[in-house]
Amino acid sequence: MLSLQGFIHNSSFIALFVLFWLSVYFVATLWVFFYKFFLLKTTCLKEQDSLDAILTGKGIAPSDPLFQNITKRPSKELLLIWRSQVQKRITTGLVVLSIISSTAPFIGLFGTVVEILDAFGKLGGGGQIAFDVIAPIISQALIATAGGILVAIPAYSFFLILKRKAYDISVLVQMQIDILSVEKKATKEKGNSVG
Template identity: 45%
Template sequence: MISTLLNYLANSSAITYIVLALLSAYTVAVFWIFLYRNSAINRLLSNEKRSLEMLTSGQGRFSPLSLLNQCSNGSTSKEILHACEISIIKDASVGLSWLAIISSTSPFIGLFGTVVGILESFAVFANESKVSFSVIAPAISEALVATAAGIFVAIFAYTFHQILSRKIYELNIFLKAQSEILVAKG
C-alpha cells in the first residue's frame, strides 16, 4: 500500500501535488472546525438545557451559565430576548459556512486533478504507436485518486455540517423555550 502511494506520488505532476495539498488542507480545516465548534456547541447546549430545566422546574430563574441570561441582563422584554437569541445562534454557527463550502467544492477540486491527470496520460500515450488497455488502465486509475480524495473530504465536511446544524437547531429550541417562559411570566 505504501509503495503504491509512493509510486503514485513519484509519477504525479505538479497539478496533482497542488490538488492533493489543497485537499489535505481542506481535510485539516474540516476536522479542526468540527472538533472546535462541536465542543463549543455541546457546552452551550448543556448550559441552555440546564437553564431551561431550572425555569420549568418551578425555580423560576435562569442558570447563571446561560448565555441568554448573560445577554439579556435579566430582562424579560420579548424584543431583547429575541435579539439575544439571534446573537447567540449567529455566534454558535461560526464555521458552518466553511464546512458547506468545502463539502461542495472539494469534489470539483478532485475532479480537476483527475481531468488534468487523464490529459497528461493521453499526452504521453500520443507519442506511442500502440497502446494497450494494460497501459491505459493504470494511468487512468492513478488519475482517479484525486477524485476519490475530493469525495472523501466532501463526505466528512457534509456530515460534520449536518451534525453541527442539528445541534444549533436544538440550541435554538432551548433558547426560544426559555424566552417564551420568561415573556409569559412577565
C-alpha cells in the same frame, strides 16, 4: 500498486496541488467538527440548565452574560437580540463544512481531468497503445477524485450533525423566550386589571 514515492514522481504539479488542497480541507473538517461539537454540546447543556431554572422559578432571565445585571424580566427586544447572538455563535463555522463538502468532489475531479489530459498528451504520439499501459495511468489519475469524495463524505456528515445540534440549541433558546414573554405579558395584564 505504486509506492508513495513513485506516485509523487509520476504525478503532475496540478495533481499534487489538488491532493494537498484536499488534505488541508480534511484537516479543516476535523478541526471545525471537534471544536464546534464540544462548543455546541456545552452550549446545549447551559441552555437546558437555563430553561430548567426559568421553569422552576429559580431564574428570571437566561443565564447569559447579556442578562447578568438585570433584576427584572428582560424585554422582548432584548430577548430577540440575545437569540440573534446565540444563533450567530452556534452557526459560525458550519458554512466551512458546507463549502468543503460541496467543493471537494469538484476539486478531486479537476485533478483527475488534468492527470488524464496529461497522460493522453504523453501517450498520444506513440501510435497504438495497449490497455496495460493506459490502465495504470488512469488508475493513478482517479486517486484525486477518490480523495475528493473521501473528504466530502465526512464534511457533509459532520455538517448535518452540527446543524442538528445548533437546531436543538435554537429550540431551547426559543422556549426560554416564549416562557419569559408569556410571563411578562401575564404580569402586565394582571397589573392593568388591578389598576
